[in-house]
Amino acid sequence: MTELGIGIGWRPEIADAVEGLSGVDWVEVVAENICVGHLPDSLTRLRERGVTVVPHGVSLGLGGADRPDPARLAALGEKALALGAPLVTEHIAFVRAGGSLTATPQLEAGHLLPVPRTRDALDVLCENVRIAQDALPVPLALENIAALVAWPGEEMSEGRFLAELVERTGVRLLIDVANLHTNRVNRGEDPARALSELPVEAIAYVHVAGGVERDGVWHDTHAHPVPEVVLDVLADLASRVSPPGVLLERDDDFPSARELGDELSAIRATVTGASAVRGRGAGHGGGAGRGGATAAPAQPLLIGAGARVSGGPMPSAPVTAATAPGPGAGRDSGPGAARDGAEPVRESAARPGARQRVAVAQAALLSALVAGTPVPEGFDSRRLGVQARALAAKRAGVVAKVAPELPEILGAGFRPAFLAYARSRPMTGGYRRDALDFAERLLVAGRPEDPDARRRLTEWWQDRSGSRPPGRATRLVRAARHALVRR
Known part of the structure; x- marks a missing residue:
């Protein structure tokens, strides 16, 4: 695998700080936030300095019931080539539900939601992963996500679920130790158990x-700053295996460059200390913190009929359109790709009806979270309420970023007005569409009350929609459509 080193998530708000930080070996960029042919100057300068840039996708929804969108896959692959990236990453999550499999309107979560750890969901995920691997020009790695809610009737632990995913597809893993801690608090799951069950190699x-x-x-x-408990999980992981790369993520309330540098130093020290303990060859007791983590060497992953692998090679130099592997490289060169000609397990098709069963379950959950429909049986209604509020808050925050004129025009009234709108209007498109629909809803209702603010909002809406606010007939049709969504 490519040795990445210590990195940081590149964000426009901290672009200058990232360029000035010492000890940054690589960066990760949210794939949906960049355009091929119009890369930010900061990323271009970093690449010219030899800093590896990895695109990190958030919208594929590989854990969803539908097969991956070919256009989204193509866009992700193009960005990987434009950045010369050695791999691309995504999430084990679903981000939308409904549509043709359920004969209901498709809803967007605007966030990463957990897939149920069931055989049906694993079958669908594996098939989707192989579709993505065949389409992408570089290897794919998938991230475990944080969860506020737990699915009823789960059949596997997180570690076992990830292990079977790797065994069946050869996909690499992006392990988020903060998410392991999140699931410890929210779902009572032991990070040490997950690390002991998943194929760390x-x-x-x-x-x-x-x-x-x-x-x-x-x-x-x-x-927020990285807490000690998360660094302890990182130490446990690094005591088991030497991670090829470790990356600090920060998406909001950005601190000073000095504070970011201090966090990177703490991460580096944690990995170095745990690696030193691992190098002494002591046995691993599980769950050890930074003070005394010990580990046995990671065992090779068993793939198929006894084939032993310890991680297939990744490109050591930046990938270009001329040198990139062809479609399917992400599968055949991954850690599940057996050596000496042996093939990984190939279970390509989900069981009959699996996609529809997963689709129905995910649509019911998402509808409860964003459209106010009844809580599906077996879920914790209080915890779903927390998740619903978190989704609405994130939705408001992202709309404020993609359309900063709205909070400027509406002032302190933006957030309460948007949250009230979100309670009755689930997102069915992207965030820019959401911003337009929100503004339209306000204007139709004769708001804001201040004439100057209403005039500015009207001009903003017209400038982006290319038309005037809808008449009464259009409003009635839209109201009927949204009423159907809420059923």
Whole structure:
């Protein structure tokens, strides 16, 4: 695998700080936030300095019931080539539900939601992963996500679920140790058990991030300093295997460059200390913190009929359109790709009806979260309420970023007005569409009351929609459509 080193998530708000930080070996960029042919100057300068840039996708929804969108896959692959990236990453999550498999309107979560750890969901995920691997020009790694809610009737632990995913597809893993801690608080799951069950030799790199606990719920905010408990999970992981890369994520409330540098130093020291303990060859007791983590060497992953692998090679130099592997490279060169000609397990098709069963379950959950429909049987209604509020808050925050004129025009009234709108209007498109629909809803209702603000909002809406606010007939049709969504 490519040795990445210590890195940081590149964000426009900290672009200058990232360029000035010492000891940054590589960066990761949210794939949906960049355009091929119009890369930010900061990323271009970093690449010219030899800094590896890895695109990190958030919208594929490989854990969803539908097959991956070919256009989204093509866009992700193009960005990987434009950045000369040695791999691309995504999430084990679903981000939308409904549509043709359920004969209901498709809803967007605007966030990463957990897939149920069931055989049906694993079948669908594996098939989707192989579709993505065949389409992408570079290897793929998938991230475990943080969860506020637990699915009823799960059949596997997180570690076993990840292990079977790797065994069946050869996909690499992006392990987020902050998410392992989140799931410890929110779902009672032991990070040490997950690390002991998953194939650590399949890890492409590791995420580290901060969060905060409120009322017994851990919120994976990426807006707080990395706490000691997360560094302890990182130490446990690094005591088991040497991670090829470790990356600090920060998405909001950005601190000074000095504070970011201090966090990177703490991460480097944690990995170095745990690696030194591992190098002494002591046995691993599980769950050890930074003070005394010990580990046995990671065992090779068994693939198929006894084939032993310890991680297939990744490109050591930046990939270009001329040198990139062809479609399917992500599968055949991954850690599940057996050596000496042996093939990994090939179970290509999901069981009959699996996609539809997963689709129905995911649509029911997402509808409860964003459209106010009844809570599906077996879910914790209080915890779903926390998740629903978190989704609405994130939706408001992202709309404020993609359409900063709205909070400027509406002032302090933006957030309460948007949250009221979100309670009755689930997102069915992207965030820019959401911003337009929100503004339209306000204007139709004769708001804001201040004439100057209403005039500015009207001009903003017209400038982006190319038409005038809808008449009464159009409003009635839209109201009927949204009423159907809420059923």
